[in-house]
Every structure is written in C-alpha cells, then in structure tokens.
Amino acid sequence: MTDDASPPPLGRLARPRLYEQLVEQLLGYIESAKLRPGDLLPAERDLAERLGVSRATLAQALVALEVLGVIDVQHGTGAVLRHRASVASVIKGLREHRSRLPDIVEARSTLEVRLAALAAERRTDEDLAAIDRALEEMRAEIDDGGRGARGDELFHQAVTAAAHSPVLAQLMAFIGEMVLETRLESLTQPGRPEQSLASHRSITEAVRAQDPVAAADAMQRHIELVSDVALLD
Amino acid sequence: MTDDASPPPLGRLARPRLYEQLVEQLLGYIESAKLRPGDLLPAERDLAERLGVSRATLAQALVALEVLGVIDVQHGTGAVLRHRASVASVIKGLREHRSRLPDIVEARSTLEVRLAALAAERRTDEDLAAIDRALEEMRAEIDDGGRGARGDELFHQAVTAAAHSPVLAQLMAFIGEMVLETRLESLTQPGRPEQSLASHRSITEAVRAQDPVAAADAMQRHIELVSDVALLD
DNA sequence: CAGGCTCACTGGCCTAGCCTGTAGGAGAGT
DNA sequence: ACTCTCCTACAGGCTAGGCCAGTGAGCCTG
The missing domain is CATH 1.10.10.10 (Winged helix-like DNA-binding domain superfamily/Winged helix DNA-binding domain)
Structure with missing residues (x-):
C-alpha cells in the first residue's frame, strides 16, 4: 500500500x-x-x-x-x-475516523480467541497438519532473516479454518485487511518474530491436545503481545 | 444467487x-x-x-x-x-446463501458476550439509561400480550452501543439481519418472553454494577436459552 | 355500495453539459 | 543536457431537465 x-x-x-x-x-x-x-x-x-x-x-x-x-x-x-x-x-463513526488500532485489536481478539477454542474442539488431523505447516513456514522465514509475515498469516488462516465456523470465518475476513496491517507493524520490531513464533507454538500445542481453554488462553496472550507492540508504534 | x-x-x-x-x-x-x-x-x-x-x-x-x-x-x-x-x-456470499442457524448463534454468542463485558466496563450513565428504557419497553410489550420483540432488539442495540467498540458494532450490524430472525422465532414460544426478560435483567444489573465477568456470564446464559428454543423450531 | 379508473404523487433512469482535479508530455529557460 | 513550467487530454463531480414506471387515494360509474 x-x-x-x-x-x-x-x-x-x-x-x-x-x-x-x-x-x-x-x-x-x-x-x-x-x-x-x-x-x-x-x-x-x-x-x-x-x-x-x-x-x-x-x-x-x-x-x-x-x-x-x-x-x-x-x-x-x-x-x-x-x-x-x-x-x-x-x-x-466507523467510516469517518477509520477505526483506531485498539478497536481493531479488540475485535480481532474477540474473534480469534473464540476461534482458537473452537479449533481445539473441532480440529481434524488435516487441520492440525495445516497448522503445523504454517508454523514451519514461519520458522523458515525467520531463519532466513525474514519477519515471518507470510507464515503468520497462514497460521491464523489455518486456525480459522480448523474452527469450522463459517460465519466467524467470514467476519474474520471482513476485518482481515485491518488485522493484516496490525500484524505487519508488530513484526517489524526486532526480536518480536521469535516471540510471536513461540506463542504460535503454544496455541498449536493446545489445539493438538484438544484443550479449548488452553487454546483460548494462549491466543489471548499472543494477541496481547502483538497489540502491545503495535501500540508502541 | x-x-x-x-x-x-x-x-x-x-x-x-x-x-x-x-x-x-x-x-x-x-x-x-x-x-x-x-x-x-x-x-x-x-x-x-x-x-x-x-x-x-x-x-x-x-x-x-x-x-x-x-x-x-x-x-x-x-x-x-x-x-x-x-x-x-x-x-x-454472506448475503446469498444464508448461513445455518447454529453458525449464526455461535457468531452472535461470541460477539455479544464480549460486548456485554465491554459494556459493563465502559458504560456511561446515558448508556445505562438507554438499556433501562429498552428493558421497560420490552416489559410493557409483554404486559400487553406482545412478544417484546421490539424491546428485545432495542436492548441488544443499547448494550452494543454501551460497549463503545465501533468495529465490533459493525460486525454485529453485519449479522444483524440473521440474528433478528433467530430472535423472533424464539420469542414466539409461550413463556419465553418472560424468561428472556429475566435474563435481560441479569445482564442489566451486571452492567449497572460494572462487573464484566458477571455481564459476560449473564449474556452467555441468555443466548443459550434463546438458541435452545430456536433449535427446537 | 362495490368495482374500477384516474391522477397526483413517489422514485428510477436517461441525456447533455459544464466544472474541477490529475498527470504526462511538450517546450521554454537554465 | 537538465529541469521546470505550462498545456492539455482525460479522469471524476455535479447539475439541469425530462420521461417512464410504480403506488395509492379519491372519484366516478354501474
């Protein structure tokens, strides 16, 4: 842009x-x-x-x-x-002063925390494999000195898909663009990609264990981390 | 199409x-x-x-x-x-093949539970007054033998407004049409309007007391009640 | 009194035109 | 040669005025 x-x-x-x-x-x-x-x-x-x-x-x-x-x-x-x-x-109000970052983070948090919990409940083995692949992609990007933005996006998409909730998925797509901006900003901070990758791992493990509460919790912490950085910007 | x-x-x-x-x-x-x-x-x-x-x-x-x-x-x-x-x-897609009821209820639940919690945190006295008015409206409708549909809608709108979260409000508006259908169906069941009114009161009290956890909890129970009925239909 | 008709509304859409903003290229000045 | 300015073709913004098509209330007829 x-x-x-x-x-x-x-x-x-x-x-x-x-x-x-x-x-x-x-x-x-x-x-x-x-x-x-x-x-x-x-x-x-x-x-x-x-x-x-x-x-x-x-x-x-x-x-x-x-x-x-x-x-x-x-x-x-x-x-x-x-x-x-x-x-x-x-x-x-929404159209005028285009939504502020905190509002976007708030919406994202609401949706993704729930999506993570649902993913833990409903994931198939294929869903889990897709999440693992996204995680791997992100790790590879970071090892190459990248920000892992692509893997990050894939990861969140994979979790969303694993939740098997069409309407929530559509709502996520709706704010997708805004979320993307948030994410890109946060990953530009040095050292952050690693932290982000670590919290992705926590989420993945909870989904693998089919533990909704842990998944929701891990996602919540992940978003707090990301939004912290974004707000510093 | x-x-x-x-x-x-x-x-x-x-x-x-x-x-x-x-x-x-x-x-x-x-x-x-x-x-x-x-x-x-x-x-x-x-x-x-x-x-x-x-x-x-x-x-x-x-x-x-x-x-x-x-x-x-x-x-x-x-x-x-x-x-x-x-x-x-x-x-x-969202306008065309209207999504399935359970999916809608799921999305509604996710958003409204969070909105209720936010409303408890952020409501002004004006917001609270609006919620009270909606509640009163619904009571009046039911006393007149109505289903309280209008008051019900007003109530949820008032809670949404009280959360002061533009993006979430926008998402609610997005699925608003579908939610309305859900709501109308549920209120046609005899005895339900009173139950619905009662859970609205619980939500209102939690918002009044500025207790986010209680508000989220009350909203969650309210939606479970409503969706139960809707699914029977 | 009932049925149908008329007409004065409403919005839907079109043609034609002039205004203002944008950007790229031609030509003047350095 | 470079650069800056200006010109102009083309973009959208908005207006004016006109005709067509639903809608519904009231009148007029059987």
Whole structure:
C-alpha cells in the first residue's frame, strides 16, 4: 500500500464528496426530527431543493444510506427508515475516523480467541497438519532473516479454518485487511518474530491436545503481545 | 444467487434496482479480470457505455461499492481497488446463501458476550439509561400480550452501543439481519418472553454494577436459552 | 355500495453539459 | 543536457431537465 511517507499520517489528502456530506446531514436530520423506524423521509425532489443539490447527487446519498442499512427506498412510496438512528451513528463513526488500532485489536481478539477454542474442539488431523505447516513456514522465514509475515498469516488462516465456523470465518475476513496491517507493524520490531513464533507454538500445542481453554488462553496472550507492540508504534 | 422464492417468502416483492445489478456485475468483473488492489477500474464513461447504463446510474453503483469498502474513487484518477476480491465475495456470499442457524448463534454468542463485558466496563450513565428504557419497553410489550420483540432488539442495540467498540458494532450490524430472525422465532414460544426478560435483567444489573465477568456470564446464559428454543423450531 | 379508473404523487433512469482535479508530455529557460 | 513550467487530454463531480414506471387515494360509474 502505498508509498509515502515519514512518520506523520499523511494520506491522500481528503477529497470531499458531496454525497458524503449529504449522508451526514440526513443522518442528523433523522435524529433531530426524531423519525422512527417505518417513517418516511421527505420526497427526493423536496430534499434535493432544500439541501441545494441535484436529484442525482441526492440519489447517491440515498444509495449510500441504503447500503449502510439505514433506509429502504421503495419505488412509488419513498425512503422508509429501517433501524434506529443510534446504529447509524455507530456506522457513521466507523467510516469517518477509520477505526483506531485498539478497536481493531479488540475485535480481532474477540474473534480469534473464540476461534482458537473452537479449533481445539473441532480440529481434524488435516487441520492440525495445516497448522503445523504454517508454523514451519514461519520458522523458515525467520531463519532466513525474514519477519515471518507470510507464515503468520497462514497460521491464523489455518486456525480459522480448523474452527469450522463459517460465519466467524467470514467476519474474520471482513476485518482481515485491518488485522493484516496490525500484524505487519508488530513484526517489524526486532526480536518480536521469535516471540510471536513461540506463542504460535503454544496455541498449536493446545489445539493438538484438544484443550479449548488452553487454546483460548494462549491466543489471548499472543494477541496481547502483538497489540502491545503495535501500540508502541 | 438470486432471491427466488417458491414457497413462502413473500415480503414486499423484490424491486430490482439497476445499481444493484451493476454492483454484482462489477464484482464479477473484478474477479474475472483478476484485478489486484491498487488497480484501476475502467473509466466511468467507458464502463457506462459497456454496461449500457447512464453515467448517473453507474455513479450510484460506484458509491455502493465505495460504501462496501471495495473501491476508492479518486477525482481525476479513477476508481482504485482496495481489498482483495475475496472480501467482495465474502459480502456476496454472506448475503446469498444464508448461513445455518447454529453458525449464526455461535457468531452472535461470541460477539455479544464480549460486548456485554465491554459494556459493563465502559458504560456511561446515558448508556445505562438507554438499556433501562429498552428493558421497560420490552416489559410493557409483554404486559400487553406482545412478544417484546421490539424491546428485545432495542436492548441488544443499547448494550452494543454501551460497549463503545465501533468495529465490533459493525460486525454485529453485519449479522444483524440473521440474528433478528433467530430472535423472533424464539420469542414466539409461550413463556419465553418472560424468561428472556429475566435474563435481560441479569445482564442489566451486571452492567449497572460494572462487573464484566458477571455481564459476560449473564449474556452467555441468555443466548443459550434463546438458541435452545430456536433449535427446537 | 362495490368495482374500477384516474391522477397526483413517489422514485428510477436517461441525456447533455459544464466544472474541477490529475498527470504526462511538450517546450521554454537554465 | 537538465529541469521546470505550462498545456492539455482525460479522469471524476455535479447539475439541469425530462420521461417512464410504480403506488395509492379519491372519484366516478354501474
């Protein structure tokens, strides 16, 4: 991802999009007007005029709100409110200041600890073999002076697969990108790869022994280690 | 894919939206063209012509993809791909073949137990008040002979909000639709609403006392109760 | 009174056009 | 020769206005 830059954040320079502002305003309107689920928003032509934008642009904002699950647009009727605004604001917050690291680590921790426990319960011999292979890959990378990033990713994927929980696996994939960033940062610290490898071994042994509690515990400690480093960054 | 529906679904009669179809097609295109993160999609005017739609409609589809986190549209440059295509297919897959109930309950349990613990740690007085209001709402519904479905939903939303964890909240929203179904089924059982209300009270008290362990425990038991019933169905 | 029709709404989508941002290449200045 | 500036082709952003297609309330007829 991208070239750039020194220490400061510095992204790509925020470009304001009209429809994004409209989403904000509409969210605010919904809240202040105390609209309840099932209520209708004003008509498109009306809203567009009041907000001083074209219908086309307003339509984009409505699409965004629909994708976010806030409204449900019905041809011939209008845009009806779905959930309560509180949920909308949570989503809003997520998009704005892209989630902070602690939030991501928190979500990752929640999911992976559970996945580790489930993996210990449900793993097949094939699953275990895949985990061992990932561990081996990571060790080889580190011996070659690498960070073991690839093996690390493989390891977590193997554990996820071993849990045999489709929905949790999908949720992990959803935050996968963010988790990856976290992981890469942590592995750049000298000495960390070895520590990380060691905690991977603990997890693996618990899964091998089919001990859910130990697996959850080992994963928890592993994530705490990683997130510690990430936060120092 | 596809909605379909032979036997009973029946809702509001699906209304096809052009931009939704475009999202599907673009997702397919991205996959088949083996585009990688960082690659650019063809120009708007080009795409619009190829797909046989106006730029305005295509723009809506691009907004949808942007909200879904698949692309990142840059003025003057084009639409650049963000995640791996896998994320796109995850979203697609999750919407399509709805996952099995046990898997959903498992994911819900994982997330909500953690959310309950976090809520106990982080709740403000306002959060607590919102939870109390939801509880009251549910009690009123049940006293009126209702199932308390609305209050139930409000309650879980309030707890989620009280956890102040954007990413976890987002994940909950992701599986929210499925969870709702689970919940509604369970509440149709006679006598269940009261039991459900009682366990809500336990959770609330733990959150009030700011006791994470008790909150997690109460939520865990609550979900076991609900899922038991759902599985009987 | 019941059934059907009309019409005034709603959103859906299109065409056409002008604006602004981006980036690469041509040409001027060093 | 190098570099810096400026030009311009092309990207998306947004608007204006128009026509088509559902929806539902009210009227009008049998």
